[in-house]
Amino acid sequence: xxxxxxSQLYQLKRIRAMWMLIIGITLIFLLTVIGPLLNLExxxxxxxxxxxxxxxxxxxxxxxxxxxxxxxxxxFTDQTLNHEVLSGVSRMESYFGRAIPAxxxxxxxxxxxxxxAVCAADVLYGWGNQLSVQTVAAEIxxxxxxxxxxxxxxVMLSFIIKRPFIVIGISCAMIYLIFQVGGSxxxxxxxxYLAGIANAFYxxxxxxxxxxxxxxxxxxxxxxxxxxxxxxxxxxxxxLVFSAGWLLLGYSYFHHDxxx
Amino acid sequence: xxxxxxxLFLLALLSCGAAYWLAxxxxxxxxxxxRICYLIPAIxxxxxxxxxxxxxxxxxxxxxxxLLTAGVFSQKAAVRKKAAAAGALCALTALPLCLLIPSxxxxxxxxxxxxxxxxxxxxxxxxxxxxxxxxxxxxxxxxDFEAATAQKDAIANEIAWTKxxxxxxxxxxxxxxxxxxxxxxxxxxxxxxxxxxxxTLSDGKTVAVQTDASLEKYGIRNGTEILTxxxxxxxxxxxxxxxxxxxxxxxxxxxQFYAGICAAxxxxxxxxxxxxxxNGSVQRADLPQLSAPYSERLxxxxxxxxxxxxxxxxxxxxxxxxxxxxxIRDMMDDTKSMESGDFSTVQRRxxxxxxxxxxxxxxxxxxxxxxxxxxxxxxxxxxxxxxxPEGEHYYVTNGVWDEQNRCFIREENGRFKxxxxxxxxxxxxxxxxxxxxxxxxxxASASDHLxxxxxxxxxxxxxxxxxSNGSAQGVFxxxxxxxxxxxxxxxxxxxxxxxxxxxxxxxQSGNGLDIRVPLDETAVNALFEKDxxxxxxxxxxxxxxKYP
Numbered sequence: 001x002x003x004x005x006x007s008q009l010y011q012l013k014r015i016r017a018m019w020m021l022i023i024g025i026t027l028i029f030l031l032t033v034i035g036p037l038l039n040l041e042x043x044x045x046x047x048x049x050x051x052x053x054x055x056x057x058x059x060x061x062x063x064x065x066x067x068x069x070x071x072x073x074x075x076f077t078d079q080t081l082n083h084e085v086l087s088g089v090s091r092m093e094s095y096f097g098r099a100i101p102a103x104x105x106x107x108x109x110x111x112x113x114x115x116x117a118v119c120a121a122d123v124l125y126g127w128g129n130q131l132s133v134q135t136v137a138a139e140i141x142x143x144x145x146x147x148x149x150x151x152x153x154x155v156m157l158s159f160i161i162k163r164p165f166i167v168i169g170i171s172c173a174m175i176y177l178i179f180q181v182g183g184s185x186x187x188x189x190x191x192x193y194l195a196g197i198a199n200a201f202y203x204x205x206x207x208x209x210x211x212x213x214x215x216x217x218x219x220x221x222x223x224x225x226x227x228x229x230x231x232x233x234x235x236x237x238x239x240l241v242f243s244a245g246w247l248l249l250g251y252s253y254f255h256h257d258x259x260x
Numbered sequence: 261x262x263x264x265x266x267x268l269f270l271l272a273l274l275s276c277g278a279a280y281w282l283a284x285x286x287x288x289x290x291x292x293x294x295r296i297c298y299l300i301p302a303i304x305x306x307x308x309x310x311x312x313x314x315x316x317x318x319x320x321x322x323x324x325x326x327l328l329t330a331g332v333f334s335q336k337a338a339v340r341k342k343a344a345a346a347g348a349l350c351a352l353t354a355l356p357l358c359l360l361i362p363s364x365x366x367x368x369x370x371x372x373x374x375x376x377x378x379x380x381x382x383x384x385x386x387x388x389x390x391x392x393x394x395x396x397x398x399x400x401x402x403x404d405f406e407a408a409t410a411q412k413d414a415i416a417n418e419i420a421w422t423k424x425x426x427x428x429x430x431x432x433x434x435x436x437x438x439x440x441x442x443x444x445x446x447x448x449x450x451x452x453x454x455x456x457x458x459x460t461l462s463d464g465k466t467v468a469v470q471t472d473a474s475l476e477k478y479g480i481r482n483g484t485e486i487l488t489x490x491x492x493x494x495x496x497x498x499x500x501x502x503x504x505x506x507x508x509x510x511x512x513x514x515x516q517f518y519a520g521i522c523a524a525x526x527x528x529x530x531x532x533x534x535x536x537x538x539n540g541s542v543q544r545a546d547l548p549q550l551s552a553p554y555s556e557r558l559x560x561x562x563x564x565x566x567x568x569x570x571x572x573x574x575x576x577x578x579x580x581x582x583x584x585x586x587x588i589r590d591m592m593d594d595t596k597s598m599e600s601g602d603f604s605t606v607q608r609r610x611x612x613x614x615x616x617x618x619x620x621x622x623x624x625x626x627x628x629x630x631x632x633x634x635x636x637x638x639x640x641x642x643x644x645x646x647x648x649p650e651g652e653h654y655y656v657t658n659g660v661w662d663e664q665n666r667c668f669i670r671e672e673n674g675r676f677k678x679x680x681x682x683x684x685x686x687x688x689x690x691x692x693x694x695x696x697x698x699x700x701x702x703x704a705s706a707s708d709h710l711x712x713x714x715x716x717x718x719x720x721x722x723x724x725x726x727x728s729n730g731s732a733q734g735v736f737x738x739x740x741x742x743x744x745x746x747x748x749x750x751x752x753x754x755x756x757x758x759x760x761x762x763x764x765x766x767x768q769s770g771n772g773l774d775i776r777v778p779l780d781e782t783a784v785n786a787l788f789e790k791d792x793x794x795x796x797x798x799x800x801x802x803x804x805x806k807y808p
Contacts, residue, residue, distance in 0.1 A: 128663075129663045129664055129666075160296055160299075177307065194306055194309050194310050194314060195306060195310055198310065207738070207739075209379065209383060209736060209738060209749070210736050210749075211383075211661055211668075211734065211736065211749050211750040211751075212734050212736075212750050213658035213659070213661075213679070213680075213734075213750065214637045214655065214656045214658055214682045214709075214734075214752055215637060215641070215655070215656075215658070215680075215682035216601075216658075217600075217601035220661050220663060222383075222666050248333075249299065249329060249332050249333070252295075252332055252333040253292070253295055253296075253332055256292055256295075256335060257292050258292050
C-alpha cells in the first residue's frame with residue numbers, strides 16, 4: 001500500500017492543474033489578508049482572522065474535492081486501476097492507497113493555508129485582542145476533523161463517480177446547496193454536525209459584538225468564539241463516525257465494483 | 261408535524277418502497293451502479309435536516325435512511341429487502357412520536373434569553389445610570405421564557421422579550437424575531453378592538469379618537485369624553501392591558517402623554533363605557549367587540565398623532581413664501597455615504613438648495629425629525645453645520661474603550677472616562693432666520709443627537725406633542741437563535757463625563773421641549789377630523805408671529 005500511496009503522491013505532483021489550484025488558493029488566502037492594507041483603517045490580525053476564516057473555508061472545501069477527485073479517479077480514466085487489480089493488488093490496498101493520501105494532502109494543505117493566513121496577518125497587522133492565539137490555534141486544529149470528514153466524503157464520491165470533474169462540480173454545488181438549503185439554520189448550534197462544512201463553519205465562526213464612537217467610523221469588535229469544549233468533543237466524535245461511514249461506504253462500493 | 265418533517269417522512273417511506281422493489285429488479289438486471297440509489301435517500305435526508313434542523317422524534321426516519329445504505333454494502337436482494345422493510349417500520353415510529361411527544365420541535369427560548377441576557381449583563385452600559393437590578397429582571401422574566409419554551413409559543417417569547425426590554429426604559433433596547441411574529445404578538449398583547457382609541461388631553465380629560473363609524477349610533481365620535489371604560493378610569497384600564505407593560509418610554513413625560521392609550525383594547529365580548537354626550541350629560545353604552553385586533557386601530561391613531569411632513573428623506577419642501585421644511589425621515593443617506601461615513605455630498609446639495617432658497621426670500625426653516633428612528637452621527641453634523649450659528653459648537657464626548665478588558669474605562673467616581681470631544685462648525689446659512697425643530701417620542705438615537713445639539717442655540721425652537729425619545733448611546737445588534745437583540749453598548753458622554761441625553765432613574769432625558777404643543781380639543785379636531793398636521797401648523801404660526 002505504501003508504494004501505491006507514494007506513486008499517487010508522485011502523480012499528484014505532476015498534475016499541472018493541482019499546482020495551479022495550490023498557487024491560486026495561496027494567492028486568495030494572501031490577498032484576503034493583504035486586502036485590508038488598502039483600507040484607511042486596518043484591522044488587527046485576530047479580528048481579520050476571526051471574521052474571514054469561515055469564508056476562507058469555502059476555498060478549502062473546493063480544494064478537498066479537487067484533491068480527492070484527482071487522486072482517486074485519475075487511475076479509473078486511464079484504466080491503471082484495472083491493471084493494478086489484475087496484477088494481484090488487493091482492492092483494500094488500491095482503495096486506501098488512494099484514500100489516505102487524498103485525506104492527508106487535503107488536511108495538511110488546509111491547515112497550512114489557515115496557519116499561513118494567521119501568520120501573514122500577524123506580521124502585517126499585529127495580533128490585537130479580539131481572539132487569543134490559543135483560541136485560533138485550537139480552532140484551526142479542530143477544523144482538521146470536519147476536513148477529514150469532508151475528504152472521506154469526496155473519496156467515497158470519487159470511487160462511485162470515477163470522473164474527476166463531476167466530483168469537483170459536486171464539491172462546488174455542495175457549497176451552493178449548503179448555503180441555499182441550509183439558510184439561517186446552518187450556523188444553528190443544534191444543526192452544525194449535520195454537514196462537515198456546517199461543522200467547520202461553526203468552529204471557525206465567532207459571535208460579533210461592536211462598540212464605536214461618535215465622529216468616527218472605527219468599530220471596536222468583541223469576538224466571542226462559538227465553539228465550546230462540549231461542541232468540540234461532539235465535533236471530533238461526529239466527524240470520526242461520519243468519516244468512517246463514508247470511507248466504508250466507498251470501500252464497499254469499490255470492493256464489488258466491476259470497474260467499468 | 262411541520263411541513264418539512266412530513267415531506268421527509270413521506271420521502272423515507274417512498275424510498276423504502278422503492279428500495280424494496282429495486283432489490284428484486286437489480287437482481288434481474290445486475291449493475292453495480294444500482295448501489296448508488298441506496299445512498300441517495302440518506303444524502304437527501306441530510307439536506308432536509310440542514311434546512312429545519314435535526315429532531316429527536318424523527319430518529320426513526322433518519323434510521324430508515326441509514327438502513328437503506330445497507331444496499332450499498334450488499335447486493336443481495338434479501339439483505340436489501342430486509343433493510344427496506346426494517347427502514348419502513350423505523351420510519352413509521354416517527355409519526356406517533358412527533359404527534360404525541362410535547363417536546364417535538366421545541367425551541368429553547370429560555371436558552372436564547374439566557375444568552376442574550378449574558379451579553380447585556382456584560383455590555384449594557386446604562387444599568388448603573390438607570391439603577392437597574394439586572395439579576396432581578398432576569399429572575400422575573402425567566403419563567404415567561406420557560407413557559408414559552410414549554411408551550412412552543414413564539415408569540416409568548418416575543419411578548420416576554422418586549423416586556424423585558426421595556427423595563428430598561430431605553431429606546432435602544434429592543435428585540436425582534438420576524439415581522440409576522442411581531443405583528444401577531446402586538447395584536448395579542450393589544451387586545452380587542454371596540455372601535456375607538458382613548459387619548460389623554462393636556463388638561464387630563466380622556467377622549468375618543470380614531471372612532472369607528474359604527475359608534476355613531478351611540479353618539480361616540482372623535483373628541484367624545486370617555487369617563488369610564490369597563491368600570492374603570494381609562495388610566496386604570498390602561499394598566500390592565502398586556503401592551504401597557506410592553507411599551508417602553510425612556511422619558512416619563514412621554515409615557516404620561518400616552519397614558520390611557522392601551523385602555524380601549526381591554527374588555528370582554530362587550531365592554532361597558534360611560535361618556536359625555538354633546539349636551540354634557542353622562543351616557544352609558546355596551547360596545548361590542550369588532551373583528552380586528554386593537555393594534556390596527558391603535559397604530560392608525562399613533563400614525564395620525566406622529567406623522568411628519570410627507571416628503572422624501574433629506575428633502576426640502578416650501579411651506580410658504582418665507583419658510584421651507586427639511587424632512588429627515590432617517591439619519592441616513594445612500595449606501596456609499598453610509599459605508600464611507602462621508603456625508604459631504606448630501607451636505608453640499610442641502611447647502612446649495614438652502615442658499616438658493618435664501619435668494620428667493622426664504623428666512624425660516626422647519627426641520628422635521630418626527631418619528632425618525634436614528635442612523636448615523638455623520639448626518640447630525642452635516643445638517644447641524646448648515647443651520648447652527650457661525651463658529652465652533654460642541655456635540656458630544658466619546659468614552660474610552662479598553663481593548664484588553666473589553667469595556668469602557670470608568671473613573672474612580674464611577675463615571676465613564678472621557679475621551680475626545682466631537683465638535684462642528686456652524687455656517688448659519690439662514691442668517692437671522694429662525695428654525696423650528698419638530699420632534700416626537702419616535703425621534704430617537706441620532707435624532708436625539710440632532711435635537712440635543714440644536715436645542716441650545718438661540719435661533720432654534722424645539723416643538724412637539726412629545727419630547728424626543730431620549731435614547732442616545734451607541735447601539736449594536738446581537739443575533740440570537742430565534743431573533744435579534746439590540747441594546748446601548750457604546751458610551752456617549754457630556755464634557756463632564758455624565759451620560760449624554762439618556763435618562764437615569766428619574767427618567768428625565770436631557771432633551772426637553774422649548775414649546776410643548778398641547779393635545780387639546782382643537783388639536784384632536786384638527787388631527788382626527790380635518791386630517792391636518794397640527795404640530796406643523798403651530799410651528800408655522802410661531803414663525804409668522806415671532807419671526808416674520
